[in-house]
Amino acid sequence: QVQLIQSGAEVKKPGASVKVSCKASGNTFTSYYIHWVRQAPGQGLEWMGIINPSGGSTTYAQKVQGRITMTSDTSTSTVYMELSSLRSEDTAVYYCARGGAVPHTGGAFDIWGQGTMVTVSS
Amino acid sequence: DIQMTQSPSSLSASVGDRVTITCQASQDISNYLNWYQQKPGKAPKLLIYDASNLETGVPSRFSGSGSGTDFTFTISSLQPEDIATYYCQHYGNLRFTFGPGTKVDIK
Numbered sequence: 001q002v003q004l005i006q007s008g009a010e011v012k013k014p015g016a017s018v019k020v021s022c023k024a025s026g027n028t029f030t031s032y033y034i035h036w037v038r039q040a041p042g043q044g045l046e047w048m049g050i051i052n053p054s055g056g057s058t059t060y061a062q063k064v065q066g067r068i069t070m071t072s073d074t075s076t077s078t079v080y081m082e083l084s085s086l087r088s089e090d091t092a093v094y095y096c097a098r099g100g101a102v103p104h105t106g107g108a109f110d111i112w113g114q115g116t117m118v119t120v121s122s
Numbered sequence: 123d124i125q126m127t128q129s130p131s132s133l134s135a136s137v138g139d140r141v142t143i144t145c146q147a148s149q150d151i152s153n154y155l156n157w158y159q160q161k162p163g164k165a166p167k168l169l170i171y172d173a174s175n176l177e178t179g180v181p182s183r184f185s186g187s188g189s190g191t192d193f194t195f196t197i198s199s200l201q202p203e204d205i206a207t208y209y210c211q212h213y214g215n216l217r218f219t220f221g222p223g224t225k226v227d228i229k
Binding site: 035037044045050059106108109110115 | 166172209219
């Protein structure tokens with residue numbers, strides 16, 4: 001059973017960067033796209049971007065374009081999401097989720113990480 | 123960008139009731155529509171994919187229908203464990219847009 005295990009909670013100051021990891025168990029890491037989704041306190045779900053863990057190609061949501069970087073490390077089956085120039089509005093739970101099978105970028109998110117709380121506060 | 127709306131934003135129903143949530147897209151999205159359940163403090167869970175396909179292991183009281191711009195999610199007989207917020211999600215052209223959610227409570 002594939003699982004996505006995320007790194008722990010972070011507290012950052014405005015203007016800083018945060019890097020959240022998402023480690024996949026099982027041997028299908030390079031076969032599926034990984035997405036990042038965030039949820040501000042009491043709010044809905046917001047898609048942030050997608051990465052192909054095999055080739056490293058990415059597409060980001062316009063709202064975070066320029067501040068977000070997604071990378072992958074196939075040797076450890078881990079995907080990373082780094083968000084820079086943090087502001088209070090970035091306070092949220094960040095989730096990674098498994099998407100469609102490569103090369104099909106569409107599809108549902110069938111497996112989710114447990115979430116990582118990122119708090120931005122001075 | 124395609125916008126997704128859901129109605130109602132919240133509802134209260136009795137155990138055993140039939141519950142229906144609607145999701146509307148701002149333009150034709152074919153059947154590129156998924157439904158998720160999220161319980162407080164938990165990650166979302168996929169229930170329905172491609173508008174009407176039940177994810178493996180999901181109880182059959184959950185169902186989805188629709189195509190084009192109008193979609194429906196139904197719980198045929200509400201159970202206490204179904205208390206959650208439900209989200210529709212459109213995908214296409216490397217864009218993945220969630221609806222605002224519908225919070226379901228027990229009356």
